[in-house]
Amino acid sequence: MESPKFTDHFFSTEDGPRISYRIYPATGGEETGAPILCMAGLTRNLSDFDELAPRLAMMGRQVITTSQRGRGKSDIETDPSRYNPMIYTGDMLALLDHLEIKKAIFIGTSLGGLMTMFAAFGAPERIKGAVINDIGPELDPKGIARIASYVGKTDPVTDWDQAAIRLKEINGAAFPKRDDMEFWLDLAKKTYRKTETGKLELDYDPAISAAATNVADFPDLWPFFDALKPIPTLVIRGQISDLLSTETLEKMQARNRKLKTAIVPDIGHAPFLTEEQSWPAIRDFIKQIV
Numbered sequence: 508m509e510s511p512k513f514t515d516h517f518f519s520t521e522d523g524p525r526i527s528y529r530i531y532p533a534t535g536g537e538e539t540g541a542p543i544l545c546m547a548g549l550t551r552n553l554s555d556f557d558e559l560a561p562r563l564a565m566m567g568r569q570v571i572t573t574s575q576r577g578r579g580k581s582d583i584e585t586d587p588s589r590y591n592p593m594i595y596t597g598d599m600l601a602l603l604d605h606l607e608i609k610k611a612i613f614i615g616t617s618l619g620g621l622m623t624m625f626a627a628f629g630a631p632e633r634i635k636g637a638v639i640n641d642i643g644p645e646l647d648p649k650g651i652a653r654i655a656s657y658v659g660k661t662d663p664v665t666d667w668d669q670a671a672i673r674l675k676e677i678n679g680a681a682f683p684k685r686d687d688m689e690f691w692l693d694l695a696k697k698t699y700r701k702t703e704t705g706k707l708e709l710d711y712d713p714a715i716s717a718a719a720t721n722v723a724d725f726p727d728l729w730p731f732f733d734a735l736k737p738i739p740t741l742v743i744r745g746q747i748s749d750l751l752s753t754e755t756l757e758k759m760q761a762r763n764r765k766l767k768t769a770i771v772p773d774i775g776h777a778p779f780l781t782e783e784q785s786w787p788a789i790r791d792f793i794k795q796i797v
Contacts, residue, residue: 512561517580518602522589524582526598529553531560531570539567540797541635544611546599546619547572548777550658550711552579554697555616558781559789566793571606573599575618577712587714592618596625600633609633612796614789616640616777617750624731627738636739636796638789641748641777643755644728650750650776659716664707670695681745681775733762741767741792743785745774767792 513532517525533539543563545556552574560570574581575595584590599622603611612635615623620642627634657677664670671691678694685691700710742759744751760766769788771778778785 512564515580518598518605520576520598520601524576524584526576526582526602527553527574527580528602529560529572531564531572533567533569534561534565535567537567538569540793542569542571542608542611543793544599544603544608544613545570545572546595546613546615546622547574547578548617548619549654549715550578550698550709551616552581552697552710554579555779556614557697558779559614559786562781562786562790563793566790568612568793571602571608571611573602577715579710583712584714587712590712590715592621593625596622596629600626600630603633610635612636612638612793614638614640614780615642616780617642621728621731624728624735627734628731631734631738634738636792637735637741638780638792639735639740639742640780641743641745641751643742643751643759644732645752645755645758646725647748647750647752647755650748653749655716659713661709661713664699666707667692667695667699670699670707674698681747681749681777683747684773729762732759736763736765739765739767739792739796741769741788743769743771743778743780743788745776745778746770746772747775748777750776 513529515529517527519525547555553572556572560572563570577583577590610633613623613626620639623637623639664673671688674694675691698710699707701707744756769785771782771784780789
């Protein structure tokens with residue numbers, strides 16, 4: 508019998524909430540290098556890696572995809588102040604301990620990229636390599652304002668088509684060439700969940716919005732980025748991103764001459780990492796890390 512493509516699990520954090528994660532075993536059963544930990548963006552969950560993870564597994568890597576507290580099937584926080592990137596990072600390091608993984612390649616989209624930088628600062632020995640997707644140590648105010656305008660807004664939608672239309676209204680500027688509703692419907696099914704009553708609701712706790720979008724609480728992030736200097740790092744940027752600016756990426760390259768980059772044309776925040784510009788860059792980068 509063919510082995511399953513993935514298995515779903517839960518991990519109990521030290522302070523209570525269970526974290527949902529998924530394991531994709533290396534295709535064929537033989538691991539050829541370090542495992543890979545994938546972490547999604549602010550309102551996102553492990554389903555964002557449904558297409559990327561199997562590709563990585565085919566490279567002979569065990570892949571772990573995760574949903575942070577309050578997202579997807581992970582538990583909602585009883586104390587919203589713990590919706591904090593530092594705490595999320597601690598959860599991920601504890602998950603690696605639970606899985607008895609000493610070192611992993613970290614792939615982080617947006618919030619997941621910040622978590623990767625925090626992990627590099629506090630536990631660099633755990634990171635074999637890092638892929639940072641459309642985030643940097645300076646956050647463009649335009650992107651922060653856009654995110655703040657929709658995170659936690661719980662206007663109801665009645666069906667999947669309406670959910671797709673809503674997402675296109677919010678994110679259409681980031682994907683100007685995606686007019687096909689199939690794309691937006693797929694995104695809707697990764698963003699909303701159907702309740703027991705049959706209604707659709709956002710697949711995250713609206714309470715994540717307060718702490719996550721208050722940029723005044725963010726520390727100076729450059730020391731966290733600088734912690735990646737000894738670690739092989741690839742940065743993916745959407746060409747029309749409103750969160751990672753061209754100027755910030757140039758500063759990042761100036762501070763880390765070994766930094767590898769890839770630009771995805773006609774996409775804003777954030778690429779899905781399977782585009783024809785991002786996937787080859789990721790594939791070639793991971794091939795060099797054993």
